[in-house]
Structures are given as C-alpha cells and as structure tokens.
Amino acid sequence: MKQLSLSGSLRGNVGKKDAAELRRQGKVPAVIYGGSEQVHIFLEENEAKKIVFTPEVYVLQIDVEGKVYKAILQDLQMHPVKDTVQHMDFLEVVDGKTVKINIPVVLEGQARGVLNGGRLSRLFRRLQVEAMESDLPDAININIAPLRIGQKIRVGDLKYPGVKFLDPESAVVVAVRVARGAVEDEEEEEEEGAEGAEGAEGAEGEKAAEGEKAEPAAEKSEE
Structure with missing residues (x-):
C-alpha cells in the first residue's frame, strides 16, 4: 500500500474546550490509538487535507515532534455546514497485528x-x-x-x-x-448467429431441390 508522511504536534491539553480553540486556529485535533498508549495530537489543516480529500488510501508515517508513528486513518468527523475536518482518529499499525x-x-x-x-x-x-x-x-x-x-x-x-x-x-x-431493449439486443446477437447457420442450410437445400427438378427436364428433352 502507498505510504504518505504527515507532521503533527502533541496537544498541551485534552478536552472539548482545547479542541475548539485548536479549530479556531485552523488546526485539526486528532488521536493515535491501538499501540501501547494513546497519543493526542493536532495537525495543521493543510496536512489533514492531504488524506481527507483524496480517493487514495495510505499507510501514514506521522512525525510527532521527532517520534514517527505508522498508522492508518480510521475515522474522521466533518463539520456539517463548513465541510471542514473537525477530528481525526488514527489506528497505529503494530507489527504482527492485522488492521481493518x-x-x-x-x-x-x-x-x-x-x-x-x-x-x-x-x-x-x-x-x-x-x-x-x-x-x-x-x-x-x-x-x-x-x-x-x-x-x-x-x-x-x-x-x-x-x-x-x-x-x-x-x-x-x-x-x-436490465434496461429497456437490452434483453432484445443480446438475444438478437444469438439469433443472428443461428439464423446465419439456418440460412446456409436453407440455401443448400434450395440448390439440391433445383437439381432434383432439373433431372426430369433433361429426360424430356431426350424424348
């Protein structure tokens, strides 16, 4: 899977009031969990946008003040009106453990x-x-x-x-x-193949019939 590097900073305080203040400053509160401890961080808005507004999925290398965490984005919360990122959850990738x-x-x-x-x-x-x-x-x-x-x-x-x-x-x-006319189109493809075979057989039959009719005519001319 593709890798992407991000930079984050440790939060000095944890709580709704602190998170609201970070958002007012254009920062995104986040948490890294799943490892030996939970790490509460924040990202600059431009860093967060690297992984939010993209169809790609990445294994992330999050550098938090010199310590790098390998993680994947597990969940995020968006503002219902402003369409801005409110919070991000990262699951730490631990060696020997599967991830969802x-x-x-x-x-x-x-x-x-x-x-x-x-x-x-x-x-x-x-x-x-x-x-x-x-x-x-x-x-x-x-x-x-x-x-x-x-x-x-x-x-x-x-x-x-x-x-x-x-x-x-x-x-x-x-x-x-199924859409209107779709079934008929597929059936026609198969029928055309069958009709082509029948047409060839019919043509051979007609030629044979003409040959049979020609024989009496030849006998009549001999008389």
Whole structure:
C-alpha cells in the first residue's frame, strides 16, 4: 500500500474546550490509538487535507515532534455546514497485528451487458478488509468486461492473498441490470448467429431441390 508522511504536534491539553480553540486556529485535533498508549495530537489543516480529500488510501508515517508513528486513518468527523475536518482518529499499525480498513473499489473494462444496452449498478465504492499491513492492496480491482445482463459480482467472488473481506459474502458489489431493449439486443446477437447457420442450410437445400427438378427436364428433352 502507498505510504504518505504527515507532521503533527502533541496537544498541551485534552478536552472539548482545547479542541475548539485548536479549530479556531485552523488546526485539526486528532488521536493515535491501538499501540501501547494513546497519543493526542493536532495537525495543521493543510496536512489533514492531504488524506481527507483524496480517493487514495495510505499507510501514514506521522512525525510527532521527532517520534514517527505508522498508522492508518480510521475515522474522521466533518463539520456539517463548513465541510471542514473537525477530528481525526488514527489506528497505529503494530507489527504482527492485522488492521481493518476500507479499500476503494476500482472497476476495470466495460461490461458486455452495458454495450448491449444494460445498466451498470455499482453498490460499493469501498470494501472493508482485514489484513496485515504488508498485504493491504491499494485498491480492489474488479474486471467487469465479461459481465452480461443479469450477471453480478459478489463479495464472495473476490480473492486477494492474505486479505479477509469483512462485508457479507452475499453482498453484491457490481451488477448489470436490465434496461429497456437490452434483453432484445443480446438475444438478437444469438439469433443472428443461428439464423446465419439456418440460412446456409436453407440455401443448400434450395440448390439440391433445383437439381432434383432439373433431372426430369433433361429426360424430356431426350424424348
């Protein structure tokens, strides 16, 4: 998984009042947990934006006054109106322990069913997985090119070495739904192939029939 470095500072005080003051100064309160101790820090707003407004997922190297913590973003709180970051939770990555994280889903190719008029339905943009940090993929890549109308890919169909998917196996990740005229288009493709074969057989039959009719005509001319 991709790595990204951030810089943070230790908080002098912990509490709602201190957090509110940090936000007024354009800073983002945060906590690093999951290791031997909780570490309360704050980030400059520009540092926080590096990982919030991006579709990428990173393993973070957070430098807190000279001490570096390896962590992943586990949760964040956004202001309901201003769309600014209010608080961030980082889970420390500990050697020998698995981590749970949401990984983005990337669809590759164009589904056959969509080319025939079907409608692509994407139900997950991220999937929750559990794995060792070294096994975490940057994204869950799914080839949808073979999908025909009515076909779907479920969580249980996805296989990544060392990665356990935590969403239900029966959950549909992506599907090609029926749209008006779509079924007819796919059926026509199959029917055209059948009609071509039937046409060839019909032509051969007609030629044979013409040959049969020609024989009596030849006998008549001999008389």
